[in-house]
Amino acid sequence: DTEVTQTPKHLVMGMTNKKSLKCEQHMGHRAMYWYKQKAKKPPELMFVYSYEKLSINESVPSRFSPECPNSSLLNLHLHALQPEDSALYLCASSQAGTGGSDEKLFFGSGTQLSVL
Amino acid sequence: DAKTTQPNSMESNEEEPVHLPCNHSTISGTDYIHWYRQLPSQGPEYVIHGLTSNVNNRMASLAIAEDRKSSTLILHRATLRDAAVYYCILRDRGSQGNLIFGKGTKLSVKP
Numbered sequence: 319d320t321e322v323t324q325t326p327k328h329l330v331m332g333m334t335n336k337k338s339l340k341c342e343q344h345m346g347h348r349a350m351y352w353y354k355q356k357a358k359k360p361p362e363l364m365f366v367y368s369y370e371k372l373s374i375n376e377s378v379p380s381r382f383s384p385e386c387p388n389s390s391l392l393n394l395h396l397h398a399l400q401p402e403d404s405a406l407y408l409c410a411s412s413q414a415g416t417g418g419s420d421e422k423l424f425f426g427s428g429t430q431l432s433v434l
Numbered sequence: 435d436a437k438t439t440q441p442n443s444m445e446s447n448e449e450e451p452v453h454l455p456c457n458h459s460t461i462s463g464t465d466y467i468h469w470y471r472q473l474p475s476q477g478p479e480y481v482i483h484g485l486t487s488n489v490n491n492r493m494a495s496l497a498i499a500e501d502r503k504s505s506t507l508i509l510h511r512a513t514l515r516d517a518a519v520y521y522c523i524l525r526d527r528g529s530q531g532n533l534i535f536g537k538g539t540k541l542s543v544k545p
Binding site for chain 1: 466470475476477478479480483519521532533534535536537538
């Protein structure tokens with residue numbers, strides 16, 4: 319199984335809502351990532367978890383709150399988002415997360431988020 | 435991370451080879467060259483990577499210049515399914531696994 323599963327595939331939320339994005343992998347990977355991708359732009363790194371600990375936060379606003387409850391799951395909690403936060407949110411995982419630049423990242427298909 | 439430069443777009447005919455160039459003149463000795471591609475409505479997928487020697491796998495070949503300042507991703511026979519945005523990315527050996535995407539090349543394949 320080389321799949322990274324993201325749910326939901328689509329999400330529409332208001333600016334006062336609280337919602338969560340979920341990501342799951344069963345490849346035994348110990349690093350997990352959140353990327354944000356605006357239309358016709360490349361993905362931008364948001365967060366990196368390595369061995370369930372947050373190792374990278376690319377200056378992301380606090381209205382985005384990541385959580386890694388165990389090595390297979392990654393959540394992104396959303397609160398008080400703005401319309402400009404509408405984007406495709408991609409989750410990825412890699413094997414060791416120890417900095418080996420040989421590592422391949424496996425991506426999910428993403429959650430398309432619209433903030434009204 | 436060192437920067438890469440790729441053409442914004444390229445066109446190919448089906449069943450013909452495609453050569454996707456990438457310039458990385460500021461590459462350091464410890465940078466690996468990675469290629470990912472993103473098909474429409476999907477997340478990026480790994481294609482190939484290399485350090486100094488040319489590399490082949492079932493998807494593509496990677497030709498790396500002797501001075502490592504440029505590389506070329508080669509799709510030997512393009513299919514319609516290969517239409518995607520192709521990203522050339524440098525990853526430092528000492529990085530924390532960060533994959534930082536540049537603008538990429540949008541490849542169109544004509545039947």
